[in-house]
Amino acid sequence: MSLKAVGNKILVEQYPVDDTSRGGVFIPEQFRPETWWCKVISIGGKVKPGLVAVGETIYIKAHHGMILERDGRTFRLVEEADVIGTLAPSAETQPR
Numbered sequence: 001m002s003l004k005a006v007g008n009k010i011l012v013e014q015y016p017v018d019d020t021s022r023g024g025v026f027i028p029e030q031f032r033p034e035t036w037w038c039k040v041i042s043i044g045g046k047v048k049p050g051l052v053a054v055g056e057t058i059y060i061k062a063h064h065g066m067i068l069e070r071d072g073r074t075f076r077l078v079e080e081a082d083v084i085g086t087l088a089p090s091a092e093t094q095p096r
Contacts, residue, residue: 003070005044009077010052011068012038012060034062035084038076047080057087 005011015037020026040056052058065078 003042003068003075005042005047005077007044008046008080009044010040010047010058010080010083011042012058012065012076012078013041013073014038014076015057032062035059036062037087041075051080052083052086059084059086 003011017032017036018027019032036059038058038060040052040054040058043052043054060076060078060082061084064082065076068075068077
């Protein structure tokens with residue numbers, strides 16, 4: 001059985017958030033980014049066409065959406081209004 005988004009929802013899997021800076025300094029929770037990079041897993045039928053595509057990397061507001069756990073992986077079900085931006089296909093790499 002697989003998870004699927006419905007309505008105006010987008011199912012995403014969040015990329016890991018670093019808890020240390022590039023220099024190795026620990027970053028407390030309250031100072032970490034307010035937005036997250038995620039991979040789109042599924043799109044509901046009422047999401048605006050062309051907004052996002054399955055497999056695309058998007059930028060969403062932190063702590064938004066419903067958390068779902070399945071097969072040891074953590075997903076979020078967010079609304080299309082929570083999407084801040086997308087990574088251009090030519091730059092499609094996992095963000096740092």
